[in-house]
Amino acid sequence: MIKSFEIDSAKRIILKIGSSLLIENKKFNYNWLESFIDDVIILKRKKIEIIIVASGAVSLGEAYLKIKNKKISITDKQALAACGQVILMENFMKAFIKRKIKVAQILLTFSDTEDRRKSLNSRETLKSLLKGGVVPIINENDTVATDELKFGDNDRLASRVAQIIDADLLILLSDVKGLYDDNPKTNKKAKLIPIVKNINSKSLDIISHQTNEFGSGGMRTKIEAAEIADSFGCNTIICQGNLKKPISNLKKYKIGTLFLSTNKKKRGLKNWVAGSINVSGSVTIDSGASKALKKGSSLLPIGVKRITGKFLKGDIIVIIDSNGKKIGKGITYYDFSELELIKGKQTSHIKKILGYEGREELIHRDYLFLSSK
Numbered sequence: 001m002i003k004s005f006e007i008d009s010a011k012r013i014i015l016k017i018g019s020s021l022l023i024e025n026k027k028f029n030y031n032w033l034e035s036f037i038d039d040v041i042i043l044k045r046k047k048i049e050i051i052i053v054a055s056g057a058v059s060l061g062e063a064y065l066k067i068k069n070k071k072i073s074i075t076d077k078q079a080l081a082a083c084g085q086v087i088l089m090e091n092f093m094k095a096f097i098k099r100k101i102k103v104a105q106i107l108l109t110f111s112d113t114e115d116r117r118k119s120l121n122s123r124e125t126l127k128s129l130l131k132g133g134v135v136p137i138i139n140e141n142d143t144v145a146t147d148e149l150k151f152g153d154n155d156r157l158a159s160r161v162a163q164i165i166d167a168d169l170l171i172l173l174s175d176v177k178g179l180y181d182d183n184p185k186t187n188k189k190a191k192l193i194p195i196v197k198n199i200n201s202k203s204l205d206i207i208s209h210q211t212n213e214f215g216s217g218g219m220r221t222k223i224e225a226a227e228i229a230d231s232f233g234c235n236t237i238i239c240q241g242n243l244k245k246p247i248s249n250l251k252k253y254k255i256g257t258l259f260l261s262t263n264k265k266k267r268g269l270k271n272w273v274a275g276s277i278n279v280s281g282s283v284t285i286d287s288g289a290s291k292a293l294k295k296g297s298s299l300l301p302i303g304v305k306r307i308t309g310k311f312l313k314g315d316i317i318v319i320i321d322s323n324g325k326k327i328g329k330g331i332t333y334y335d336f337s338e339l340e341l342i343k344g345k346q347t348s349h350i351k352k353i354l355g356y357e358g359r360e361e362l363i364h365r366d367y368l369f370l371s372s373k
Contacts, residue, residue, distance in 0.1 A: 010048055018241065039247035061087075089322060104134050163234070177357065235260055239255065273329055300361060338354060
């Protein structure tokens with residue numbers, strides 16, 4: 001059961017709206033949006049800052065251009081998004097202005113969150129808008145995004161926005177009530193899971209792999225978003241949104257799944273590293289290195305047993321312990337080819353092996369995120 005406290009105590013909330021909520025019979029669901037804005041007003045009266053991540057540009061573009069073919073190229077999707085984004089924001093502007101609330105549109109690309117400098121710029125823009133009482137409405141910039149450099153769904157985008165702006169709570173509004181122990185569409189006895197305190201492989205195993213006509217993903221992308229949010233100390237709620245005033249209903253009936261973060265809130269660079277989804281490789285370390293990291297030490301090359309991926313200096317890599325468990329992430333000082341030569345070697349041997357005076361650390365503790373689980 002989700003307590004109202006989880007929502008009312010938050011200072012900054014990310015509200016992610018799925019395509020299936022905004023589009024009904026291939027038309028924009030304006031009536032639903034108006035009821036949703038009622039909830040936004042209630043939250044703003046409680047001095048809670050709101051950021052909206054909205055899907056639906058491509059689907060609205062399909063309806064606008066009367067496209068019926070489901071198999072369309074990436075360039076066609078970009079064109080559809082260009083048309084649909086105008087319709088999306090036109091409706092948001094109309095509905096919010098009617099309630100005397102100012103809104104702003106922000107279109108983000110993968111690099112706007114995964115590049116440190118760009119993410120800081122995005123953060124400052126969002127902070128400035130929130131300070132002015134404006135509600136930012138965010139979508140992925142599908143008109144320029146490619147399959148190789150895109151979030152893939154707005155659930156993950158919403159979680160990265162939560163990290164950038166240091167949100168307390170991420171609410172994913174969908175056409176399902178939350179996470180079940182089995183697929184509720186095929187098993188009528190499936191039970192809703194009210195609270196998840198540890199997102200792991202078991203959580204992923206029980207996911208109902210449901211998708212819908214308009215959305216780009218199902219429950220799996222929502223779990224992944226909750227996992228990203230968890231890494232930097234942000235709670236996540238997945239709940240039913242396809243009803244009038246969904247947040248008020250959530251608080252009244254307490255139906256949904258709360259992913260309670262067990263990680264402490266982080267600040268600055270560690271926060272960004274924790275939530276990053278642009279990972280270039282991994283290193284497996286020995287038990288001695290694992291113990292040293294838990295005591296607050298940096299990761300040295302001598303503790304590395306195995307590497308995967310062709311990462312470069314400055315990339316983010318995953319840290320795996322000797323049991324195969326992912327225990328953290330960090331910014332590497334060495335690229336994969338250099339590390340292959342010095343892994344397992346004493347620090348005093350690095351200069352002789354590489355031919356230059358390198359850093360003692362593979363990952364400095366200031367650039368390292370270690371999971372508390």
